[in-house]
Amino acid sequence: MQANFLKVEGLSRVYPSVRGQAPLTVFDNVHFSIDQGEFVCIIGHSGCGKSTILNVLAGLDEPSAGLVFMDGREVSGPSLDRGVVFQGHTLMPWLSVMKNIAFAVKSRWPDWSRIKVSAHCQQFIDLVGLTGSEHKKPSELSGGMKQRVGIARAFAIQPKMLLLDEPFGALDALTRGVIQDELLKICAATAQTVFMITHDVDEAILLSDKIILMTNGPRARIAEIVRNTLPRDRSRSDIHKDPQYYRIRNHLVDFLVSRSRRMADVSAGEYDPRHPPEITLGLVEVVATEAVATIKQPALHLV
Amino acid sequence: MRPSLNLRAALVSLLLLGVLLLGWYVATLPQASKAVNVDPEYAALMGGGAVKKSGMPTPAEVGHTLIDKLAHPFYDHGPNDKGIGIQLAYSLARVLGGFALAALVAIPLGFVVGMSPIMQRALNPYIQLLKPISPLAWMPLALYTIKDSSASAIFVIFICSLWPMLINTAYGVAAVKRDWLNVAKTLEVSPLRKAFQVILPAAAPTILTGMRISMGIAWLVIVAAEMLVGGTGIGYFVWNEWNNLSLTNVIFAILMIGVVGMLLDALFAWMLRLVAYNE
Ligand SMILES: Nc1ncnc2c1ncn2[C@@H]1O[C@H](COP(=O)(O)OP(=O)(O)OP(=O)(O)O)[C@@H](O)[C@H]1O
Numbered sequence: 001m002q003a004n005f006l007k008v009e010g011l012s013r014v015y016p017s018v019r020g021q022a023p024l025t026v027f028d029n030v031h032f033s034i035d036q037g038e039f040v041c042i043i044g045h046s047g048c049g050k051s052t053i054l055n056v057l058a059g060l061d062e063p064s065a066g067l068v069f070m071d072g073r074e075v076s077g078p079s080l081d082r083g084v085v086f087q088g089h090t091l092m093p094w095l096s097v098m099k100n101i102a103f104a105v106k107s108r109w110p111d112w113s114r115i116k117v118s119a120h121c122q123q124f125i126d127l128v129g130l131t132g133s134e135h136k137k138p139s140e141l142s143g144g145m146k147q148r149v150g151i152a153r154a155f156a157i158q159p160k161m162l163l164l165d166e167p168f169g170a171l172d173a174l175t176r177g178v179i180q181d182e183l184l185k186i187c188a189a190t191a192q193t194v195f196m197i198t199h200d201v202d203e204a205i206l207l208s209d210k211i212i213l214m215t216n217g218p219r220a221r222i223a224e225i226v227r228n229t230l231p232r233d234r235s236r237s238d239i240h241k242d243p244q245y246y247r248i249r250n251h252l253v254d255f256l257v258s259r260s261r262r263m264a265d266v267s268a269g270e271y272d273p274r275h276p277p278e279i280t281l282g283l284v285e286v287v288a289t290e291a292v293a294t295i296k297q298p299a300l301h302l303v
Numbered sequence: 304m305r306p307s308l309n310l311r312a313a314l315v316s317l318l319l320l321g322v323l324l325l326g327w328y329v330a331t332l333p334q335a336s337k338a339v340n341v342d343p344e345y346a347a348l349m350g351g352g353a354v355k356k357s358g359m360p361t362p363a364e365v366g367h368t369l370i371d372k373l374a375h376p377f378y379d380h381g382p383n384d385k386g387i388g389i390q391l392a393y394s395l396a397r398v399l400g401g402f403a404l405a406a407l408v409a410i411p412l413g414f415v416v417g418m419s420p421i422m423q424r425a426l427n428p429y430i431q432l433l434k435p436i437s438p439l440a441w442m443p444l445a446l447y448t449i450k451d452s453s454a455s456a457i458f459v460i461f462i463c464s465l466w467p468m469l470i471n472t473a474y475g476v477a478a479v480k481r482d483w484l485n486v487a488k489t490l491e492v493s494p495l496r497k498a499f500q501v502i503l504p505a506a507a508p509t510i511l512t513g514m515r516i517s518m519g520i521a522w523l524v525i526v527a528a529e530m531l532v533g534g535t536g537i538g539y540f541v542w543n544e545w546n547n548l549s550l551t552n553v554i555f556a557i558l559m560i561g562v563v564g565m566l567l568d569a570l571f572a573w574m575l576r577l578v579a580y581n582e
């Protein structure tokens with residue numbers, strides 16, 4: 001396992017002023033890193049720049065400042081090494097489910113035979129539970145089914161890193177659970193590195209090794225990074241039996257409800273953007289509550 | 304159960320046809336009352352019978368011509384007497400020639416214009432200036448430079464087919480969803496594969512709509528162009544029959560122009576359905 005497999009340094013994104021308005025700084029001086037095989041979720045309110053960060057990691061968007069390194073090399077454009085599941089569904093409507101996925105697979109392995117390509121595609125169609133819909137066009141699928149095709153397409157190219165932008169947003173609870181389990185399995189089996197945007201706190205706790213919390217925009221920054229101390233072989237059915245689960249969950253919900261806004265107002269001071277506070281809740285209760293308290297303190301004074 | 308909408312519409316269509324034919328029939332009935340006032344000798348001089356027939360052919364006459372001409376569409380008795388099939392074939396060949404040339408130029412150029420904002424701005428004034436010019440206005444220049452009447456007609460078709468295809472292709476290519484291009488980018492798809500497997504299918508409905516408009520205009524223009532250059536073709540046929548004062552043949556030719564135009568349009572409608580997609 002390579003530490004700092006992905007490294008983000010001093011990332012900023014500024015949209016230039018339009019019609020006399022002040023330029024919009026979406027986020028500023030963001031630093032974080034992801035180890036190989038690590039599953040990282042990012043949580044923050046709508047509009048704080050999560051998708052923008054993901055697009056920069058994908059190589060589709062240029063940051064105004066800062067650098068991204070993956071596997072020791074600078075990310076300067078899109079690459080097959082990073083599979084992306086976009087926020088909206090981005091299937092090609094003139095291609096069937098199978099052909100949408102085959103398009104990606106052929107891009108990855110241009111000299112595979114037709115049979116090999118379709119067998120490989122079938123495997124991932126089965127994985128996301130779309131067996132029987134191979135030859136349907138995207139317009140004949142529900143929103144959740146389309147999203148699953150997008151997921152299958154990204155998984156099928158077996159990238160070094162997956163970038164997922166709210167991939168389960170349009171899924172019902174049941175399907176969501178099934179695919180989350182599959183994702184966990186794939187990640188466990190292949191030590192897949194994942195960067196995922198989500199709005200769902202439970203999903204973040206179930207899937208991720210660490211959770212990046214972003215303050216509200218504009219000028220969003222990383223408020224803190226929460227380590228998930230639950231054992232890695234957790235499962236959906238018994239995760240909530242662990243007392244740590246509620247501590248982490250309450251911490252995250254509390255962040256989303258109130259602190260994300262308050263922390264956005266905190267001026268620099270003791271905050272070091274290179275090393276945003278890293279929270280390890282759960283293991284020892286007393287220590288954890290203290291840690292929370294110390295972080296809360298300055299925010300409360302300033303509001 | 305009520306008959307289907309299609310069936311009822313077909314019945315109304317047939318009824319309208321009947322009314323039209325009846326109106327035509329009544330309007331071209333021999334007018335006996337007038338003939339009474341005419342000196343019989345004069346009437347005999349003018350055309351035989353006491354009954355003067357109007358210059359407009361009756362439905363029965365046109366019907367006869369229709370059957371006669373369609374029974375032998377491909378006979379060729381010299382420059383002024385060819386079957387309707389031959390004349391239409393000449394016109395179609397010119398239209399297809401000019402149209403194909405235009406497609407060859409307009410679609411690649413439209414790709415370039417659609418993909419490059421610079422080219423779009425640079426070429427826009429030319430397109431805007433050239434587009435509203437009646438294609439027939441090019442005819443003298445074409446005749447002077449090409450010196451061949453048939454090729455000049457093809458050139459005129461080329462010019463008039465060019466603009467709708469060019470504009471639609473450029474628009475369709477420029478309007479391809481960013482999302483699909485982003486997918487292609489993250490998959491490191493080569494530019495050629497991107498052009499043929501992403502942009503072309505995405506823009507195909509818009510491009511084909513442009514081709515359909517072009518074909519419609521080309522079929523309108525070929526009749527006028529052939530009236531000018533003469534020799535062969537359906538336009539020449541109409542003009543020639545007018546000079547022969549054979550309105551029956553003119554009406555027959557008008558019908559044929561309509562039928563062929565309709566078939567061409569139906570062909571493009573069918574192709575459009577093949578490439579259409581729902582988002
Ligand atoms: N082309 C653009 N021009 C100007 N501002 C933009 C542009 N694109 C995005 N923004 C701004 O950037 C900010 C971040 O957008 P982004 O899509 O990254 O948000 P997000 O965190 O993914 O939100 P959500 O959770 O709703 O998906 C938004 O405030 C948006 O207004």
Ligand SMILES: [Mg+2]
Pocket residue numbers: 050051052087165
């Ligand atoms: Mg987003």
